[in-house]
Amino acid sequence: MSQPIxxxxxxxxxxxxxxxxxxxxxxxxxxxxxxxxxxxxxxxANRAAQIFIRHRLEGENDLGSLVIAIVTEMQSFDFQKSFYSEFAIANAVSDIILQSLGIDTCCGNNQNN
Structure with missing residues (x-):
């Protein structure tokens, strides 16, 4: 059975x-x-980093909550001149943070294999 992350x-x-x-x-x-x-x-990048740090300074340290905050606040950003969306940005931030912590973002958790 799968275990929650x-x-x-x-x-x-x-x-x-x-x-x-x-x-x-x-x-x-x-x-x-x-x-x-x-x-x-x-x-x-500047906008996403500002959102991330503002929430961190407000005491939010849960990465999932930080990602949701980026998605929510980046919805007001005009992405018409970009290949990206608020979801791509939030996911990229999550990957960058996870990689900085030494957590592989590529293939999931293979502890049971």
Whole structure:
């Protein structure tokens, strides 16, 4: 029987500006590498990083909740000049965070195999 995936809770933010800057840079690189570099990618990365850090500063450390916050708040962003959507951005942020924690995002949890 399948087991539910346990929540991933990040440690409290220690250096918000450093974390925001790192996430913005990492997401911007991911956006540029995934398709083609676009000017709007920097704006998207900046907005997503701001949302992420604001929620972290408000005490939210559950990665799932942070991803939902990004989806919700990025819905007001105009993605017409981009290949991406709020869901792609939130998923990319999740992957970037998971990879930084050493968690493989490719093939799921293979502990039972």
């Amino acid at each position: 346990p929540p991933i809770v990040l440690p409290p933010v220690e250096n918000p500006e450093k974390e925001r800057s790192w996430l913005k840079k990492s997401l911007h690189q991911w956006l540029d590498n995934e398709f083609i570099p676009e000017l709007v990618n920097e704006t998207i």
